[in-house]
Amino acid sequence: MNPIRYAVCALALGCLAPAWAINKCTDANGKVSFQDALCAGEGEKIEVRPSTRGATPVPPATAPVAEGAFGPTWQRKNYLQTQGIPQARTAIERNQRDCTAQPNTAATAGPLRRGNLPSGNQFVQEGAEKTADDKAACEARTESLREQLRALEREFADL
Incomplete structure (x- = not known):
């Protein structure tokens, strides 16, 4: 396969990943940490999905810039x-x-x-x-x- 096919496949697989698993772990002292690996002690699994909404829209300009004296x-x-x-x-x-x-x-x-x-x-x-x-x-x-x-x-x- 040529490099373009590899890039297309990688892009397709990256877009198709439905969710990532993040583990919220609590140690003996009560300190909370987040990690990819499973927790050694107490913990819960959190499902994270990418946003399906688009990018945040840019607000419109407040007022047009006034033309200068020699505009x-x-x-x-x-x-x-x-x-x-x-x-x-x-x-x-x-x-x-x-x-x-x-x-x-x-x-x-x-x-x-x-x-x-x-x-x-x-x-x-x-x-x-x-x-x-x-x-x-x-x-x-x-x-x-x-x-x-x-x-x-x-x-x-x-x-």
Whole structure:
């Protein structure tokens, strides 16, 4: 048998032991003692059984610990005020600046400028579609950043 089986068997036998016998012995002088062996003189056998109840429950905490002057709430509020909200506003401004700075690819296409191409040309149509897609992506990104800013401002107001 391997060591794991020995451990499991020992654990099972230890749990199945129904009771232990303890002998209460009294000597000639009237002194009482407890022992595993049988008493030489007067004595009685006491059956001891393990408790079937669980462990003693831990009492609940009396009161929650008060947060100190520089506790987690203060730290979060300070972060939002000094870094979180200002950085969110800066991100919105940077995104808007980047969106307005994007060049119109259809107007500056090198030697193939808009004025050199006939109307209805595939190149001009693709450029207009790309510009519209870029503008929609910029607006979606700006709205996402604004929603993040609103969430940070709500959290700051709740603190």
